[in-house]
Amino acid sequence: AQSVAQPEDQVNVAEGNPLTVKCTYSVSGNPYLFWYVQYPNRGLQFLLKYITGDNLVKGSYGFEAEFNKSQTSFHLKKPSALVSDSALYFCAVRDSGDYKLSFGAGTTVTVRA
């Protein structure tokens, strides 16, 4: 079984401040981890993934995420948030031997000017 928890429904930050969106996961095997972003009435847009290798992965639009195996976490970060980063963010996981993704419930990020 695999699952994802996003403990915060909403994250509010001021433009220019650091942004963190939290994610913890559970899988029986090796985790493949993903972050997606969704804008209103749109599909999911891929941001970044962790498969293997460096624990810090860099993705699109200045986002990065840190894989922490001991804490089973994969938090999304951006050093300086923009108003345009306001959106719904989803963390997803799949076991390395599986193909289907399990998503968290999502975190709404609001960046105020």
Add this chain to the structure above:
Amino acid sequence: DTGVSQDPRHKITKRGQNVTFRCDPISEHNRLYWYRQTLGQGPEFLTYFQNEAQLEKSRLLSDRFSAERPKGSFSTLEIQRTEQGDSAMYLCASSFQTGTGSTEAFFGQGTRLTVV
């Protein structure tokens, strides 16, 4: 546009009617997935195709739901005798599986179904 394409973008139907959605994946992708997303929730897996073969169906996919992927290209998802609980965003995704791994899944913009 070389991304995943879904049609229609929006569908309003009366309860009891049948609806069909289409998904055109990225052309070289051999894996295709359908997910359903309800308000305030993350997407939930419905079904998966490897080329033209449907390899897994979620328990969420009742007998009223059927999906096909003829010739391993586009896919259709049909819902028969729609119910109000079927109202959701239906997302299609595709990825490419190689011998050593798979690309990430790329999602379409979704079809929003409203059953009235």
